[in-house]
Amino acid sequence: MEEFDYIIVGAGAAGCVLANRLSASGKNSVAVIEAGGKDNHIWIKVPAGFNKTVYNDNLNWGYETAPGPHIDGRRIRFPRGKVLGGSGSINGHLYVRGQSADYDTWAQLGCRGWSWDDLLPYFKRAESRTGGSDEVRGRSGPLVIEDQRDPHVLSDAFMDANEALGLKRSPDYNSGDQEGTMLYQNMMKGGRRWSPVDAYLRPAMGRQNLRIITHALVERIDLEGRRATGITYRQGGQTKQLRARRDVILSGGAINTPQLLQISGIGNADDLREIGVAVKHALPGVGRNFRDHYAVRVSALVKGAGSLNEKSRGLPLVGEVLRYAFTRKGLLTAAPSHAGGYFKTRPGLATPDMQLYFAPASYMPGRYGTSELDRVPGMTLGVSQLRPESTGHVKATSADPTAKPEIQPNYLAVQHDRDALLAAMKYLRKLLATPPLSSYVIEENLPGPTVQTDEQWMAHARATGSTTYHPVGTAKLGTDPMAVVDPLSMRVIGLEGLRVADASCMPTMVSGNTYAATNAIAEKASDLIPAT
Template sequence: MQQEYDYIVVGGGSAGCVLASRLTEDPNISVCLIEAGGQGDSWTVNIPAACVLSLPTKINNWAFETVPQAGLNGRKGYQPRGKCLGGSSAINAMIYIRGHRADYDAWAAMGNTGWSYDEVLPYFIKSENNERIHNEYHGQHGPLSVADMRSDSPIHERYIAAAQEQGYKVLDDFNGAEQEGLGIFQVTHINGERCSAARAYLFPHLQRPNLTVLTNAMTQKIIIEQKTAVGVEVQHAGQHKALYARKEVLLSAGAMQSPQILMLSGIGHEDELKQYGIEIKHHLPGVGKNFHDHPDFIFGYTVKETEGTFGISLSGSLDMVKQIKRYRKERRGMITSNFAECGGFIKTKPDLDMPNLQLHFVLALVDDHARKFHASHGLSCHVCLLNPRSRGSIQLSGSKVSDPLKIDPNFLGDPQDLEDLVQGFKLTRQLMASPSLAALYKQDLFTAEVQSDDDIRNLLRARVDTVYHPVGSCKMGIDDMAVVDPQLRVYGIHNLRVIDASIMPAVVNGNTNAPVIMIAEKAADMIRNSLDVQQVA
């Protein structure tokens, strides 16, 4: 195997797939992409509804746990993250959301030049191939297929009717001129199959002679010599190997593992690294700090009729046989479902500048990330707080990559997060009690006895967890706690960038996959532009 490349990309998730694809468009540039998981091309990835197998298990999933959360009665949270080519885009609910214009303008206002909404919008457009929406906000020529739901669920009409009964605006595009409203999500589908970042960006180009992809390869650390990243140490095919980068190492291992790899390589807070005997390469105190995520609560109901919902019953089983046949023939129906088919964005108070709650309406009964089984057919609705004030951390527990991470999102650590989520709970319960939806229910499983605000607070502390949007642990900025600059270069170390959700200074208003793909598209241009400048010089 070749030992030296122009670029080494650590992590074959959404960002890594984009980088490997875009950089190898130049036949004179060689790239090695290193992924700890497998190929990401099995039926468990490609069939949308099969995500229910990955979420609660270790199928293509790191299945991390948090440390005990003080704000959640000392409970440990669950943090599923993708472990295969495509990363979390291979196991997520495929929802295509970019965030709010104000998210990116806020990043720019923090000193992150080049990251305002108007400056990142071209990269969202560049990445996208939207089958339906053709306007100035969307693209039709990008690798990532974005499409309407193909489940044909009769429940959609009821959800839309409930939204109208509560006076909410109904949107058919959450990524256009406005975000506030409820409706049916667009998803990263291609002909009824999942369009992961690997399927969109990487798989069509595996034959490029300048692209090497290593799967089941665990990066141990970055090799740093004289404040310069020169390569990586990796465990692959039973061997410990050193691979070298002539130009740059690009770290795209995600919000948990990018800071981990930096710290194992000697980049982080020197006091924290010394306790594990790690040689200090550069004191960078922000590594692993600013970690945060959207805290989320889920309502759950059993239903009277099974049609359009998932569960186990005789009628449901008979229908599922039909649905499988339909999927094979038409690539439509319930097998194309991402489960969280509807949702949207609302405000706890009308005078807020932008929505601070996101709903995910699910055509199944969800309890503890599908790890607690209910045979009943049902419906669920997530409500998450979009702009949490709480900040946590990612920390090591030892000097080896196999030592478990101490993952601490510090959920509800800030008292205002709890109060905002109390209001979110009330608004969501009101929506779910709308006549069009309430007529379906047999039993309210989790909230029937909840009356007072204190009841709500107690229930939130007992049941809140992630909605799978961890970010921020290698934040971009110009302050003392920033890890990367606005070009995503790691402070104090040459030829090293971090390119993934960990660089977000603050989590966006919505799901994080589309923004990570945008970040990587923009980073690929930054890298090309820096090469052009070097060549001119």
């Protein structure tokens, strides 16, 4: 049996950071176990390749949610990366830290050392950014953050319309103060996706003390009493084991981390009995506290400006491929959302509660949960509530690690969430009617002008809304009875030799896309783990 000081399960947004940082001194031996393969698929490197990777079954786990009781019983496709880089290799590469209040809330909930001021040094350490203030932005980190290389005229019109409605231009939405409208910043370098593999893992691959094992599915965490001693995994039809001299670190994300804990006998006792797994360590919070952002779209046919729809087919696409090859600009540098904003849906809120998304493109009618662009010129506006109160769960459905877990986000379960979303959808229609954006609108085609009443709007939200791919919270940091991870050490509460560092640790949802927060969690964990 091979032995390592640290065994990291999952080579995604967090695992790549930990692999680099924990092996950097040369003093520790580190193994990284990844169920997927190499990140050498051509569309991973091209930013617009999101449309080709997010639903590629060779690159992700192919999950879907359980039927949603408040979204017409629908199941929603729920991709999670199964490749080096994890979801960071197939995501929309937007860089969004969230609001300073998000992290201050964590500290108020008992997570000492996790306030905005505590995490800011880790955000800065991680990034290489031109623009913004030196007080809040990093200049020499491994994660390259670029502005958009080819802004679109429709994105400018979208931002101008927001300004006309009183939403200011944000000088830097990653400063901790989000309110305003802006172009999104991207994890790109020279027009290419800059993934966690590029930023962290590849620079460390030559180290003699780091071993990366791919196509390896972890079957269980090996326990001796209250101590994790290693892992058992399956690779190429063979069962193998690794032993950890110090720690097993779970970085599988908000879906795979709780599933692995559960099939290893760690979790809510009732959940474990349901799948025939002996309870080795009862922790009621494992798999609970699940949150995700639920997004709803409005789209319109456009005139007077070419959208990305027309450029994605035939001869125009050939031209865009050549343009990308020679200039690293154009369609192929596009993220799923180009512009956006953060606004308050009602008076009295201290900070924005809603995120805006805009793309100078639209999707095929009725093809929700796909990335197939429409065949006519169009644009899409979307919204998601930043801090939903609706919570769900992730439960293993079998002791078999290949069995897909039950993912129940419980979208729109709480009236507060429905009220906020209703106000936000009406704001989208107001934007379409506001100059200069209105000058490009032929007609709204989703949901269309027949939708007028509150009930009709909510019917649209229930029938068409979808995930934003931001699951968090299923092994949360904290000190309350439902906490799973000790905020001072990243240890699974009540066990030795087992730690968690990934999006599952978030006690509450951050205000926006979750990659940046996950990266900061891993950066901080890489300091806490050797020290504790």
